[in-house]
Ligand SMILES: Nc1nc2c(ncn2[C@@H]2O[C@H](COP(=O)(O)OP(=O)(O)OP(=O)(O)O)[C@@H](O)[C@H]2O)c(=O)[nH]1
């Protein structure tokens with residue numbers, strides 16, 4: 349495959365991050381040389397590389413390489429796609445579910461590619477609104493469907509562990525294009541995913 353899935357860590361990036369995580373550990377007044385923590389900078393560096401691997405990936409290419417000609421022109425819904433991302437303001441996780449629908453226009457896409465492109469955009473520093481928009485616009489551009497819809501419901505650790513410390517608030521964002529801008533189509537989609545929304 350010509351597009352890149354995460355297979356190996358760029359060692360220069362790992363080393364740079366490792367040094368910085370060591371500084372962070374010292375910065376919070378922990379001893380970076382303590383036995384249990386001595387390898388933590390490298391582990392944290394690799395975790396951060398993993399969680400931001402989306403920068404090196406091309407979502408449009410992932411979709412383009414799995415397009416199939418089909419005359420099916422009803423709604424396709426993939427719901428409950430798990431999302432784990434990092435908020436760009438605090439670099440703390442936000443997580444939840446994405447629901448995606450599209451109405452084909454002569455082409456369908458391999459179903460697994462929908463969660464794959466969700467991950468491509470989620471594995472970057474994000475805000476939930478832009479994540480929603482990135483997924484929506486990518487699908488709209490590549491599939492050129494009759495319509496596309498994306499809903500994301502997520503909880504933000506920066507609002508749970510710190511700051512306002514609200515444990516039960518959830519944020520819902522959505523975007524609609526084409527047929528989904530019509531109230532009936534949008535309602536049908538929202539009904540299909542409604543068991544997942546509060
Ligand atoms: N719109 C939006 N805001 C987000 C997202 N993730 C985090 N935030 C918010 O980003 C804002 C940053 O605001 P600041 O006032 O600069 O940061 P802060 O002092 O840490 O804010 P508090 O979290 O209220 O303590 C906060 O209100 C966060 O809740 C997101 O995905 N979308």
Ligand SMILES: [Zn+2]
Nearest residue numbers: 435437438506
């Ligand atoms: Zn945040």
